[in-house]
Amino acid sequence: xxxxxxxxxxxxxxxxxxxxxxxxxxxxxxxxxxxxxxxxxxxxxxxxxxxxxxxxxxxxxxxxxxxxxxxxxxxxxxxxxxxxxxxxxxxxxxxxxxxxxxxxxxxxxxxxxxxxxxx
Amino acid sequence: xxxxxxxxxxxxxxxxxxxxxxxxxxxxxxxxxxxxxxxxxxxxxxxxxxxxxxxxxxxxxxxxxxxxxxxxxxxxxxxxxxxxxxxxxxxxxxxxxxxxxxxxxxxxxxxxxxxxxxxxxxxxxxxxxxxxxxxxxxxxxxxxxxxxxxxxxxxxxxxxxxxxxxxxxxxxxxxxxxxxxxxxxxxxxxxxxxxxxxxxxxxxxxxxxxxxxxxxxxxxxxxxxxxxxxxxxxxxxxxxxxxxxxxxxxxxxxxxxxxxxxxxxxxxxxxxxxxxxxxxxxxxxxxxxxxxxxxxxxxxxxxxxxxxxxxxxxxxxxxxxxxxxxxxxxxxxxxxxxxxxxxxxxxxxxxxxxxxxxxxxxxxxx
Numbered sequence: 001x002x003x004x005x006x007x008x009x010x011x012x013x014x015x016x017x018x019x020x021x022x023x024x025x026x027x028x029x030x031x032x033x034x035x036x037x038x039x040x041x042x043x044x045x046x047x048x049x050x051x052x053x054x055x056x057x058x059x060x061x062x063x064x065x066x067x068x069x070x071x072x073x074x075x076x077x078x079x080x081x082x083x084x085x086x087x088x089x090x091x092x093x094x095x096x097x098x099x100x101x102x103x104x105x106x107x108x109x110x111x112x113x114x115x116x117x118x119x
Numbered sequence: 120x121x122x123x124x125x126x127x128x129x130x131x132x133x134x135x136x137x138x139x140x141x142x143x144x145x146x147x148x149x150x151x152x153x154x155x156x157x158x159x160x161x162x163x164x165x166x167x168x169x170x171x172x173x174x175x176x177x178x179x180x181x182x183x184x185x186x187x188x189x190x191x192x193x194x195x196x197x198x199x200x201x202x203x204x205x206x207x208x209x210x211x212x213x214x215x216x217x218x219x220x221x222x223x224x225x226x227x228x229x230x231x232x233x234x235x236x237x238x239x240x241x242x243x244x245x246x247x248x249x250x251x252x253x254x255x256x257x258x259x260x261x262x263x264x265x266x267x268x269x270x271x272x273x274x275x276x277x278x279x280x281x282x283x284x285x286x287x288x289x290x291x292x293x294x295x296x297x298x299x300x301x302x303x304x305x306x307x308x309x310x311x312x313x314x315x316x317x318x319x320x321x322x323x324x325x326x327x328x329x330x331x332x333x334x335x336x337x338x339x340x341x342x343x344x345x346x347x348x349x350x351x352x353x354x355x356x357x358x359x360x361x362x363x364x365x366x367x368x369x370x371x372x373x374x375x376x377x378x379x380x381x382x383x384x385x386x387x388x389x390x391x392x393x394x395x396x397x398x399x400x401x402x403x404x405x406x407x408x409x410x411x412x413x414x415x416x417x418x419x420x421x422x423x424x425x426x427x428x429x430x431x432x433x434x435x436x437x438x439x440x441x442x443x444x445x446x447x448x449x450x451x452x453x454x455x456x457x458x459x460x461x462x463x464x465x466x467x468x469x470x471x472x473x474x475x476x477x478x479x480x481x482x483x484x485x
């Protein structure tokens with residue numbers, strides 16, 4: 001799992017990136033009550049704001065850390081947005097993106113670097 | 120450069136409890152404790168929540184004919200207050216816009232006033248400029264303020280002082296909580312029964328700890344305070360009311376008694392009288408988004424043809440409602456309960472409906 005400076009995480013399998021927000025990000029947000037996800041098929045660019053996560057208190061942008069096409073979004077979040085709080089780096093994933101430029105992954109931090117970054 | 124935030128006497132308690140501190144109205148205040156806003160909100164609706172609201176301004180106003188003098192500042196019936204009775208009112212500017220909202224209580228021959236933290240400096244200048252020189256305003260920086268809100272608040276306090284059970288809504292009295300002298304009023308900002316407890320800053324840490332030692336009481340931050348008051352349909356100064364809005368537009372005419380509407384004699388009376396006679400062009404209403412997406416402060420409100428008819432002034436997620444809730448101003452023609460509207464959130468028109476306030480029925484002790 002790799003992390004962006006905007007507190008998203010990415011795992012890659014077979015050219016498809018699964019993207020969510022980090023444990024640190026969900027702790028900062030507090031109780032998540034709504035997630036606005038992009039439409040399947042949308043072509044996104046790295047660092048673009050593609051989703052919004054709403055806590056009781058505020059709305060926050062989610063920046064996609066890699067470029068590509070959104071091939072799937074997590075439908076579970078519509079009925080159970082608190083999944084983002086309970087399992088941010090697992091079942092609370094946001095979207096899957098078919099990578100168009102795998103070189104962008106090199107810009108991301110590994111867990112050790114990210115732990116240092118957020119501490 | 121911003122000025123360094125002030126701290127209430129309970130700052131170390133908040134940090135010790137693991138609160139997330141945020142700047143609010145010039146103070147470092149707890150926005151939430153580890154329990155989180157959703158659970159803090161629900162706890163307050165079901166048990167008793169303890170809030171530090173010591174950032175708010177507390178004044179004693181004294182002097183000859185102080186009740187009549189204060190009626191120049193507010194449209195409430197101050198002269199008609201019984202001893203220890205409290206009323207909600209607003210300071211208005213000469214154009215009838217709202218400078219702040221406040222609570223005023225008669226205590227013997229003086230008045231006790233609570234004003235918003237963000238307005239307290241300008242309120243003082245305003246009040247000083249209106250009141251005659253012989254009326255004295257003592258800013259009680261020596262006092263802290265707690266709020267204990269929720270259905271179990273009375274029982275919690277009654278363990279220490281049973282006389283609290285006889286207190287009526289919007290009345291105050293002295294309580295003795297484990298030897299600490301407290302000036303309590305039965306009022307609050309959550310829509311629940313509850314109390315506001317004015318206490319010496321020297322005693323507030325002890326009082327805070329005594330109340331939190333009760334298993335029915337949890338500390339509650341500003342985040343839940345905001346969602347509780349929004350569900351209760353209560354205005355937040357700087358959002359739902361400000362200098363551009365008037366009492367009639369905000370639906371606060373219930374706080375202006377008939378005789379004072381007739382007589383006037385308070386700053387801003389001309390607009391109040393005109394609007395109560397002729398109506399207003401826009402009104403504050405409840406707004407219920409039909410989907411799950413919250414619509415926040417500043418969201419444009421349109422009619423179904425896409426014409427802008429107003430704006431949301433407070434909006435978010437209502438934990439008790441279990442869905443998004445909002446309030447805002449719309450043109451009077453669209454202010455009828457049941458009117459279908461749309462909210463422009465991130466470029467998309469989301470369906471919503473004008474609804475009655477509050478979203479959650481209040482449980483005040485009448």
